[in-house]
Amino acid sequence: MSTFTVIDPSTGSLITTLERAEIDQVDAAVADAVRAQRAWAALAPVARADALRAFARVVEEHVEELAALEVQNSGHPIGSARWEAQHVAQVLNYYAG
Numbered sequence: 001m002s003t004f005t006v007i008d009p010s011t012g013s014l015i016t017t018l019e020r021a022e023i024d025q026v027d028a029a030v031a032d033a034v035r036a037q038r039a040w041a042a043l044a045p046v047a048r049a050d051a052l053r054a055f056a057r058v059v060e061e062h063v064e065e066l067a068a069l070e071v072q073n074s075g076h077p078i079g080s081a082r083w084e085a086q087h088v089a090q091v092l093n094y095y096a097g
Contacts, residue, residue, distance in 0.1 A: 009075040049096040056092035059085060 006015040022041065040048065049090070059066065066088075067081035076084070 006073065006094055008072050010071075052092045052096035056089040056096070058090040059092065063089075 002020045003017050004020060005017050007013070008015050029094060031033035043051075066085040067078060068080040070076055070084060071078055074081075
């Protein structure tokens with residue numbers, strides 16, 4: 001199996017090395033996603049809203065961690081990365097409504 005590296009653009013240092021998925025792994029992931037979408041669609045709207053709000057709370061609890069990862073991965077300034085993470089939570093709450 002082949003791999004690829006993720007590099008911190010601000011320092012050029014290695015963040016991690018990841019394995020590339022094989023075609024059968026991609027096919028399995030797509031099949032899993034189709035099953036998950038069907039299960040999601042079968043949920044009552046209130047259950048989907050509750051799930052989105054719960055996800056938003058988790059994002060809110062991890063804004064600093066998510067922002068730090070974004071800075072390392074993309075080189076964004078920390079203030080922008082914090083805004084982006086907080087905005088994800090806001091979008092999730094919006095769509096829960």
